[in-house]
Amino acid sequence: MAAAPAAEAQIRVPTRKPTAALSKRPETPVLADPPATQQLLLQAASLTINFKDSEALAVYQEILKTTPSHYLSLWQAAVLSVKIGARYSDETRKAAYFNAARSYADRALLLRPEGGESNYAVALALFNQATLYKAGARLAAFRDLRSHVFLATEHRPDLAETWQLLGRWQYRVAHYNLLERLYSKLVLGGVPEGGSSRQAIESLEQAHKIAPGNLQVCYDLARMCRYQGRRKRAIEVLRAAEKIPPITSEELVVSRLCRKMLPPLLRADVRRQERQQSDPPASQVSTPDTLLRPAPRVSNRE
Structure with missing residues (x-):
């Protein structure tokens, strides 16, 4: 994803880097962070750029100890928790990190219900939590994250990660099997709208264009x-x-x-x-009508 008055304007991370880049301007005006917090934010950004996710998460957690409602730290902590948790093969550790990510994301969402970053963080946490759930809970998670992932792309269309997550969700919903569709209709109020293979590719093309x-x-x-x-x-x-x-x-x-x-x-x-090179041109191929047509009569007259 340079210090500036607004928290979200302080850090910019290139799209090549693992963390989502921040826009030049925050969605809503915020008060300037104290110098100590600004230094910690710069430290966390530097650690993230250098792929030290655990150390960066620890810095964001340090900020949240003194400023529990720090929006940038909350949603970044959520994203980093998902990334770290995804590296573990043990489901207990995965679940611990994914649950922590959901907690950070929910707190960010309370601060900015329409925030692109907060909605992305919630959708990302839900999507990864769903991988550990049984069928019914997994389908409920896919239903619940729908509004969040669409809000994320609406309010942060500059983030490749939001489009990538939307594309994954669209493709997964588009390929519900028969039992998943029946369960969704009978228990969850219907299959979530917006699932489409074509739209999934379009979303991923947008992500690829950005990053x-x-x-x-x-x-x-x-x-x-x-x-x-x-x-x-x-x-x-x-x-x-x-x-x-x-x-x-x-x-x-x-x-x-x-x-x-x-x-x-x-x-x-x-x-x-x-095959295209070996096949004869269409003009040389006899059609069924041609094959069924009677042969022309040959006259014996000279």
Whole structure:
């Protein structure tokens, strides 16, 4: 995602970095932070830029001890908690971090119900908590996060992360199975509106446009394009991803997944081109009507 009077204007992190970038102006005017808090915010931003998420989270937690209603620290702590928790394989640790993220996000949402960042933080926490839930609770979480993820893209359309999360949600809802649809209709009041494979790709294309150097966005977009039969676009995205050097261990894993996805798509594209070259032109192919038409009579007259 330089010190300035407003808290949200103090930190800018490039889209290549793991944390969401902040806009030049906050959504609503806020009071200037004390110099000590400004120094801590700069320290947290520097740690995040250098991929030291745990240390950055600790700094935001330090700010919240003295200023519990510090909006920037709350939503950043929520995002960092999700990122850290996602790295654990143990579900107990995952749940602890995801629950903490939800708590920070809810507090941020109380401060700014229409805030793009607060709604993104809530949606992100819900989406990741859902991975640990059983079927019914998971579907309820997908229903509950709908309004938050749409508000996030509405109020922070400059954040690639909001569009990426929206695209993931849209694709997941679009591919509910029969039981999930029945449960949603009978228990949850219906399948959430807005789920669509086409719209999911559009959302991810927007995320890719904002952050073309984000490997996770490239992978998500390429995978969805492959599932929807858009092979050429998937190949374009994956070839671009090959040129992005991974920095963190997580990015290295995603980079390898992108490289693994590309060869089968290239082979399929070559086979398609070979079939097109081997097939005769349409003008030379006999149609069923032509085959059924009786042969012309040959006259014996000279």
